[in-house]
Amino acid sequence: MSAQTYDHAMSQTFVRRVVTGIDATGRHVITSDGAAPNTIVTDTVAVSEVLWLDGPLPSIADGPDKSDSGFALEPPPGGVSARIIRMPGIPHGADPDSTWLRVAGDDPNTPGMHATDTLDLMVVLKGSVVMGLEDGERIIGPGEFVIQRGTLHRWRPADEHGWTYFVTMLRPDVEVSAEPVNVKPATAGDTPIRRVVTGSPVVDGGSADRRVVTGPPVVDGGAADAMSSPTTTITDLWHTGGPLQSVEQGGDPDGPWSLVPPTGGLWFRLVELTPAPPSEEGWHATPTVDVDVVLRGRVLLELPDGVQTELGPGDVVIQRGTNHRWTAIGDEQFAMATVMIDATH
Numbered sequence: 001m002s003a004q005t006y007d008h009a010m011s012q013t014f015v016r017r018v019v020t021g022i023d024a025t026g027r028h029v030i031t032s033d034g035a036a037p038n039t040i041v042t043d044t045v046a047v048s049e050v051l052w053l054d055g056p057l058p059s060i061a062d063g064p065d066k067s068d069s070g071f072a073l074e075p076p077p078g079g080v081s082a083r084i085i086r087m088p089g090i091p092h093g094a095d096p097d098s099t100w101l102r103v104a105g106d107d108p109n110t111p112g113m114h115a116t117d118t119l120d121l122m123v124v125l126k127g128s129v130v131m132g133l134e135d136g137e138r139i140i141g142p143g144e145f146v147i148q149r150g151t152l153h154r155w156r157p158a159d160e161h162g163w164t165y166f167v168t169m170l171r172p173d174v175e176v177s178a179e180p181v182n183v184k185p186a187t188a189g190d191t192p193i194r195r196v197v198t199g200s201p202v203v204d205g206g207s208a209d210r211r212v213v214t215g216p217p218v219v220d221g222g223a224a225d226a227m228s229s230p231t232t233t234i235t236d237l238w239h240t241g242g243p244l245q246s247v248e249q250g251g252d253p254d255g256p257w258s259l260v261p262p263t264g265g266l267w268f269r270l271v272e273l274t275p276a277p278p279s280e281e282g283w284h285a286t287p288t289v290d291v292d293v294v295l296r297g298r299v300l301l302e303l304p305d306g307v308q309t310e311l312g313p314g315d316v317v318i319q320r321g322t323n324h325r326w327t328a329i330g331d332e333q334f335a336m337a338t339v340m341i342d343a344t345h
Contacts, residue, residue, distance in 0.1 A: 127163030150247030180241030188221035297334030
């Protein structure tokens with residue numbers, strides 16, 4: 001397959017999703033490239049479900065889509081959903097407090113306030129949103145991250161422009177018995193990435209790129225851990241330490257840096273690449289299913305035998321154990337959010 005040119009106009013119509021895999025002959029290939037089948041687009045709202053898992057991954061070969069359409073609020077126990085969602089802004093002349101996203105059964109006095117039995121890993125792709133918590137409101141902007149741990153919360157647009165976000169929702173499996181490893185409570189670090197985590201003390205780094213953690217109280221500030229080289233920076237945003245048994249589980253890594261999560265575990269990371277010539281050291285494969293979402297810049301994704309495609313902001317890659325490398329192209333630094341799900345247990 002020859003290199004494919006990133007089509008910005010196409011990205012405005014639907015989420016482009018590239019899925020990789022290993023075919024029956026053992027070749028590492030792109031198995032699909034286009035819109036995910038479970039996608040709806042209207043003039044104001046759009047939802048694209050880029051990954052759905054009914055439970056823990058038995059292998060990296062599992063397909064990324066469920067057989068039926070529709071958007072269940074939560075995946076089954078042990079399951080995962082990953083979606084990109086576009087929401088409208090505040091209508092002209094409307095009271096912002098009238099624009100909280102309503103949820104069935106919510107209290108009219110606090111419209112939209114709700115909680116789910118999920119650990120939600122979120123990043124805003126475009127626009128800004130107001131996150132309402134029991135202790136107040138926070139504005140989350142582009143490139144800022146939220147770790148929502150089953151806390152009461154609600155959302156509304158911050159302005160008239162609307163907002164787009166990526167969220168992975170993980171449902172705990174209480175039947176699993178495994179002690180989390182190499183994980184410690186999340187704290188504020190000195191990286192320029194804002195992370196908001198609910199259910200922890202507030203940490204606020206106050207830089208252009210931020211990660212946010214929600215809960216009573218909240219951690220709002222710089223991500224704590226990062227690994228860097230001359231051309232690559234990988235910032236750890238969340239680490240479950242093993243199979244998810246509670247929405248409160250996880251935090252920052254504690255121990256030697258590892259590319260892959262522990263058995264049954266998950267990494268949520270920000271990967272940043274500086275444009276540079278391709279390196280043979282960049283080739284790698286992991287026993288994981290990865291959901292990669294481009295935040296900014298452009299990148300060339302290469303697989304063996306000359307298979308390659310170019311990606312830009314808003315594009316998604318579902319990486320299923322293939323040997324691959326990323327090369328940032330153009331003049332702008334490349335950044336993507338990635339969720340790595342272990343597929344070895």
